Amino acid sequence: MLALARQRTASSGGHLLQLVRNFTLGYEAFGEDAASNLKGKVVLVTGSTDGLGKHTAALLAQQGATTLVHGRNRSRVQRTLRELRSHTANPAVYAYCYDMSSLSQTRAFAEHVRRDLDQHFDGRLHCLINNAGVFNEELVLTEDGLEETWAVNVASPFLLTASLIDLITERIINVTSISLSEKLDFDNLQGEKEYGRVGHQAYSQSKLALNMWSFALAAKLHKARHPAVVHCIDPGAAATKVLLAGWGEVAHSVAMRAYECSDEEWAVRDPALARCTGRYWVNRKPRLSPKFAHSLTAQQRLWDILVQQTGTDFVLPQQAVAEA
Numbered sequence: 001m002l003a004l005a006r007q008r009t010a011s012s013g014g015h016l017l018q019l020v021r022n023f024t025l026g027y028e029a030f031g032e033d034a035a036s037n038l039k040g041k042v043v044l045v046t047g048s049t050d051g052l053g054k055h056t057a058a059l060l061a062q063q064g065a066t067t068l069v070h071g072r073n074r075s076r077v078q079r080t081l082r083e084l085r086s087h088t089a090n091p092a093v094y095a096y097c098y099d100m101s102s103l104s105q106t107r108a109f110a111e112h113v114r115r116d117l118d119q120h121f122d123g124r125l126h127c128l129i130n131n132a133g134v135f136n137e138e139l140v141l142t143e144d145g146l147e148e149t150w151a152v153n154v155a156s157p158f159l160l161t162a163s164l165i166d167l168i169t170e171r172i173i174n175v176t177s178i179s180l181s182e183k184l185d186f187d188n189l190q191g192e193k194e195y196g197r198v199g200h201q202a203y204s205q206s207k208l209a210l211n212m213w214s215f216a217l218a219a220k221l222h223k224a225r226h227p228a229v230v231h232c233i234d235p236g237a238a239a240t241k242v243l244l245a246g247w248g249e250v251a252h253s254v255a256m257r258a259y260e261c262s263d264e265e266w267a268v269r270d271p272a273l274a275r276c277t278g279r280y281w282v283n284r285k286p287r288l289s290p291k292f293a294h295s296l297t298a299q300q301r302l303w304d305i306l307v308q309q310t311g312t313d314f315v316l317p318q319q320a321v322a323e324a
């Protein structure tokens, strides 16, 4: 099931890669007889070739989940697949290679996952974790003319989620951050006016936008009686490429090792998240987002922009809409 799509190299600087190369996954932390309470669940973790996504995928596989891993670099995807299968002794790990800075690749990724779900997994995806993310120090435009942070952190997860929405049965977990802007500058979403200080504005704006479309989606799904809940989580500070790109050496003093963080895995399992929707969680507790994120007018404006950028809207299953 490994898709062989066009490759792109990571945009992070070489020195940062050097710093994070010594990451080890915390396989040993799971123990050999980890509970298999996720057996029968199918979970897709985007951006699971490194950092928090890779660790989360490993934890899920260890607990018996059918785990769909994803990345943009073919050799890293293959290595992750090999490592997870051998370290977790779970053969039900499958891999996808698509670059989410490209909308056409994200569309192809969704089609590939849909085909596999239909053919092998009863047409059901229990949980989608939109984890893939970047922090760029300089403005990079994608082939679609979008600013890359926006494309990877906001638009592509919107497109992927919309393309799979009828198959998702339990949870959509969007990995945001505590680093949120107070508001969106609708005239500068693609760095048109300015890119901001070494990428912070683009990054924190992207995470606010992710919160905003998540809240809007949660309301739409709830209204349509769709079974899936939508949550945003800050995964905690881990010294990964993203943190090092944005916060440099200081990242090491505030961050845990990636393998000590497991809030994404917690978000898949914790029953509290199944009983509510549209929440933003920090340290496993609900947290208020900036007021702007809850403005229905701003949410709708953002939604319209994303529909226009991605050429895709959420089409909710007929049955759910009819019952609403």
Ligand SMILES: NC(=O)c1ccc[n+]([C@@H]2O[C@H](COP(=O)([O-])OP(=O)(O)OC[C@H]3O[C@@H](n4cnc5c(N)ncnc54)[C@H](OP(=O)(O)O)[C@@H]3O)[C@@H](O)[C@H]2O)c1
Residues within 6 Å of the ligand: 010, 046, 047, 048, 049, 050, 051, 052, 053, 070, 071, 072, 073, 076, 098, 099, 100, 101, 102, 130, 131, 132, 133, 134, 152, 175, 176, 177, 178, 234, 235, 236, 237, 238, 239, 240, 241, 242, 243, 255
């Ligand atoms: N680390 C923190 O302290 C922290 C705090 C708050 C939020 N977050 C969020 O946590 C999430 C995971 O980040 P991380 O910290 O674990 O960073 P990371 O180690 O750099 O992992 C990011 C993952 O996303 C993948 N990715 C990046 N661009 C992609 C693209 N264009 N297409 C497909 N995959 C792509 C990366 O692939 P490669 O392996 O090819 O690079 C990698 O697998 C991000 O959404 C980040 O914003 C992290």
